[in-house]
Amino acid sequence: MAPRIEQRQQALVSHRTNFWGRPSAASTASWRYRAQPRVVKRPDDGQPAFQRSVRCKVCKKSLTYSVHSAQAARARQKRWRTITYVSLAIFVVGLLGFILLLVLGGGPVLTGIAIAASAGGFVAVTCIGQVAAEETGVTGHFNSWPVISKHAVALDRPGVAELVCPRCGHAEEFGRPSVYRDGHPQTPYEVAKARLEAHDCRTP
Ligand SMILES: [Zn+2]
Ligand SMILES: [Zn+2]
Incomplete structure (x- = not known):
């Protein structure tokens, strides 16, 4: 689920405090962040993105983010979703093609293409699906990239600021x-x- 986008909303700017993931339940690792609440005010729809700097309280680094309008942020979420669906389609078609070629006996080139398509589609679905789920319309410093970044901007889901x-x-x-x-x-x-x-x- 992509975050809810509003013209003005509460956000948390966080600094990751551990380099290696701490083992947590269900064989996943988690990263501990220190967060500072911030209010994100977006430009009006149709206006270019704001450049906003925030000084991280933990490492004192000044971080500049681009804050996109609500409309642009929703368009970004939609674009990532579309790319995810297309990747999913490529994955399925590649997989079906591979199975079909196995049954019918296809040449190594076609089989290779089918394997590459399904593998590439799978990786894309996993990575871009995550981006789609985290797109906040606040970009910069690898925010909402499928990497564990040093700093993160998360939009306030209900109750997040109280945590x-x-x-x-x-x-x-x-x-x-x-x-x-x-x-x-x-x-x-x-x-x-x-x-x-x-x-x-x-x-x-
Ligand atoms: Zn405390
Ligand atoms: Zn920091």
Whole structure:
């Protein structure tokens, strides 16, 4: 799900504090960020992107982002979605072609093309699908690229700002599947909230 885009909205600018992923549940790694809430104000539709600088509180680096209008941001989300669907189609066609060539006995060249198409389509779906899911219309510094970037700008999903410690800026992410504790399912939000309350607070 791509983030909701509004003309003026709360965002979190975060600095990644660990280089290697910490192992977390379900054989995934997670990255710890320190976040500072910010209000993103977008240019009017049809206007060029704003250049906005924000100084990271953690590393003091000045980060300049391009802030696109709500219309442009939605168009970017749509473009990524379209590319994802096209890649998915290439993957499926490549796979079907490969199977068909196996059954009918195709030459090595055609089979190679089919394998390349399905493999390329698969990689594109995975990478671009992630970009599509994270496009915020705020670009720069690898934001919403399929890489684990040093700094990230996330738009405020409901309640995200409350998951930032007001004292040290420690941020908890949520959105991972719920876990069970004492036999009761907890929402990802409750889990993140509990982690925030238990975090090792170091006031800078
Ligand atoms: Zn930083
Ligand atoms: Zn704290």
